[in-house]
Amino acid sequence: xxxxxxxxxxxxxxxxxxxxxxxxxxxxxxxxxxxxxxxxxxxxxxxxxxxxxxxxxxxxxxxxxxxxxxxxxxxxxxxxxxxxxxxxxxxxxxxxxxxxxxxxxxxxxxxxxxxxxxxxxxxxxxxxxxxxxxxxxxxxxxxxxxxxxxxxxxxxxxxxxxxxxxxxxxxxxxxxxxxxxxxxxxxxxxxxxxxxxxxxx
Amino acid sequence: xxxxxxxxxxxxxxxxxxxxxxxxxxxxxxxxxxxxxxxxxxxxxxxxxxxxxxxxxxxxxxxxxxxxxxxxxxxxxxxxxxxxxxxxxxxxxxxxxxxxxxxxxxxxxxxxxxxxxxxxxxxxxxxxxxxxxxxxxxxxxxxxxxxxxxxxxxxxxxxxxxxxxxxxxxxxxxxxxxxxxxxxxxxxxxxxxxxxxxxxx
DNA sequence: CAATTTATGTCAGTGAGTGACAGATGACAA
DNA sequence: TTGTCATCTGTCACTCACTGACATAAATTG
Numbered sequence: 296x297x298x299x300x301x302x303x304x305x306x307x308x309x310x311x312x313x314x315x316x317x318x319x320x321x322x323x324x325x326x327x328x329x330x331x332x333x334x335x336x337x338x339x340x341x342x343x344x345x346x347x348x349x350x351x352x353x354x355x356x357x358x359x360x361x362x363x364x365x366x367x368x369x370x371x372x373x374x375x376x377x378x379x380x381x382x383x384x385x386x387x388x389x390x391x392x393x394x395x396x397x398x399x400x401x402x403x404x405x406x407x408x409x410x411x412x413x414x415x416x417x418x419x420x421x422x423x424x425x426x427x428x429x430x431x432x433x434x435x436x437x438x439x440x441x442x443x444x445x446x447x448x449x450x451x452x453x454x455x456x457x458x459x460x461x462x463x464x465x466x467x468x469x470x471x472x473x474x475x476x477x478x479x480x481x482x483x484x485x486x487x488x489x490x491x492x493x494x495x496x
Numbered sequence: 497x498x499x500x501x502x503x504x505x506x507x508x509x510x511x512x513x514x515x516x517x518x519x520x521x522x523x524x525x526x527x528x529x530x531x532x533x534x535x536x537x538x539x540x541x542x543x544x545x546x547x548x549x550x551x552x553x554x555x556x557x558x559x560x561x562x563x564x565x566x567x568x569x570x571x572x573x574x575x576x577x578x579x580x581x582x583x584x585x586x587x588x589x590x591x592x593x594x595x596x597x598x599x600x601x602x603x604x605x606x607x608x609x610x611x612x613x614x615x616x617x618x619x620x621x622x623x624x625x626x627x628x629x630x631x632x633x634x635x636x637x638x639x640x641x642x643x644x645x646x647x648x649x650x651x652x653x654x655x656x657x658x659x660x661x662x663x664x665x666x667x668x669x670x671x672x673x674x675x676x677x678x679x680x681x682x683x684x685x686x687x688x689x690x691x692x693x694x695x696x697x
Numbered sequence: 698c699a700a701t702t703t704a705t706g707t708c709a710g711t712g713a714g715t716g717a718c719a720g721a722t723g724a725c726a727a
Numbered sequence: 728t729t730g731t732c733a734t735c736t737g738t739c740a741c742t743c744a745c746t747g748a749c750a751t752a753a754a755t756t757g
Contacts, residue, residue, distance in 0.1 A: 299703075299754050327743065338706050342743065417626055418619035425618055447660050448686050455656040456649070463648045485649050489695035500723050500734075528712065539737050544714065 307345050307355075308398070309335045314352040315405040323353070323413055350419045356406045358393075358421060359483060361427055364388040368434060377435040377446075378495040381453045382483055393472030400471070407470035424454055439496065449495045456486050508546050508556075509599075510536045515553040516606040524554070524614055551620050556592075557607045558621060564630055565589040569635060578636040578647075579696040582654045583684055587677060594673030601672075608671035625655050640658065650696045657687050 317326040326355060328349060332339045341432065346352040367384035368422040392403055410416050428450065435449050436442035460482040461475060499557045514535040517528040529550060547553040576584065593604055611617050624677035631652065636650050637643035661683040662676060 297755075302705080328745085329743085339744095340707080340746090341705060344704080347745095349744065415625065418623045421622045422619045427614070437546075444660075444683060445686055446665060447664050448657070448683065448690065451656040451660045452653065454689075455652040459645075459648050459652045463645055482645060482649065485646055489649070489691055491690060491692055494690035494740090498724070503723090504735085529714090530712085540713095541738080542736060545735080548714090550713070586706090 304339075306335065306337065308402075310337070310342060310345055311352055311355050311402060312398075314370050315402065315409060318409055318413075319405060320354060323409075323415070350390075350416070353406070353409060353416060354423060356402060357410075357423055360388055361423060363391050365427060365430060367391075368431075373438070375438075376493075376495050377438045377449050378453055380434075380438065381431070382456075382479075385457055385479060389472050389476045389479065393476075404471055407475075411464075411470065420458075435495075438450055452486070456482050507536065507542075509536065509603075511538070511543060511546055512553055512556050512603060513599075516603065516610060516664055519554060519614075520606060524610075524616070551617070552608060554607070555620050555624060556616060557603055558611075558624055561589055561593055562624060564592050566628060566631060567678055568592075568631075574639070576639075577694070577696050578639045578650050581635075581639065582632070583680075586658055586680060590673050590677045590680065594677075605672060608676075612671065621659075625659075629655075636696075646696075653687070657683055 310331060314326070314331045314444060317330055317334070328339050328342050331352070332342045342352075346355065350357075364384055366389045371380040371384055393400070410420070432442075432446060432450055435446045439446060439449075457479070460479040463482070464470065464474075464478060511532060515527070515532045516663060518531055518535070529540050529543050532553070533543045543553075547556065552559075565585055568588045572581040572585055594601070596604075611621070633643075633647060633651055636647045640647060640650075658680070661680040664679070664683070
């Protein structure tokens with residue numbers, strides 16, 4: 296990897312860090328692109344060459360985790376039903392986020408803190424999910440053997456379960472990857488208890 | 497109802513109609529607030545006194561239907577389980593939208609056409625849902641007798657099922673209230689077949 | 698070192714959204 | 728009818744997110 300590429304990665308992470316810090320300190324609305332760019336000593340125009348919008352920089356890590364999730368999903372064995380495969384892939388992608396160096400972990404926790412305190416990002420999270428919806432739907436249909444309304448139901452139920460697992464927490468709860476994995480298991484148990492066997496076949 | 501109140505209702509509907517027509521004719525992004533306001537012969541500043549944002553005017557009817565849904569829900573008998581009560585309320589609020597005069601119906605169809613062709617509104621629809629989430633959650637917890645993670649699961653599953661029922665359709669399908677009610681019944685049947693009895697008790 | 702590609706800064710511009718103030722217009726009582 | 732009051736509206740000035748165009752600087756490649 297050349298020097299140019301390394302510089303870009305560094306600038307991207309610096310922009311994310313500066314943005315998360317500003318958002319958490321003085322609020323999302325009160326923070327401007329000019330401030331973020333100034334803190335990284337970069338022109339505001341450059342910010343928009345890295346992120347398509349102000350919201351995108353707040354959701355940058357979430358977008359990354361989506362890619363990891365999709366990679367894990369396609370590596371799941373064929374024997375698993377669609378729902379089980381997605382649940383396992385989500386568990387693995389969560390632990391993958393928990394690894395990495397100190398800075399990575401700090402960014403992850405800051406992102407969770409930001410999303411917890413600003414419900415306005417819910418819509419953005421949903422937008423991210425939707426971007427991968429077609430690929431997920433194709434994977435579900437492939438595993439089920441048919442593409443019908445039930446495939447949509449399976450997908451919707453999974454994204455819903457994942458979302459509830461991430462959102463429902465006491466305010467004072469630590470939101471690191473381990474805590475989220477535990478919460479995910481909790482809601483998956485409820486879903487399993489509510490659904491008939493082979494409902495997603 | 498006084499003259500002032502009637503004028504406001506008229507202006508509000510005129511703004512919605514002008515906005516929907518412009519959005520459908522030349523696209524959402526290409527339409528400006530100035531154009532909408534000019535077509536109603538009102539200042540752009542006045543537009544923002546009726547709607548908080550450009551997106552709000554596109555979702556205005558959806559926001560109205562949410563209110564109807566909540567009213568129907570609180571009128572449901574105590575004997576119904578949370579999920580059944582919400583499903584019935586949704587059916588009734590859909591038929592309520594189907595009634596009304598010619599202009600009301602036209603607005604409803606235009607809104608559906610707009611949302612079908614512009615996936616960027618999905619996030620906004622989700623934002624609307626969330627605005628009522630607390631009230632729905634309270635109603636579910638009240639009917640179940642406890643407020644725990646399962647209440648969140650019931651709520652999330654219902655909103656998800658409703659969303660899939662509204663979204664999943666062939667592109668050429670007519671999107672009037674009757675067609676949407678039929679689609680809702682279809683997805684509710686799948687949900688019922690997938691879930692164990694008394695899962696939401 | 699020279700040629701080419703690519704990232705960045707500067708500049709000018711559009712459009713959404715907001716606060717403040719003044720004037721217009723219904724609502725209401727005498 | 729008239730005058731007072733509350734409320735709605737238009738105008739103006741402003742902030743900020745976001746974009747296209749062009750010139751410059753820096754990295755890559757030979």
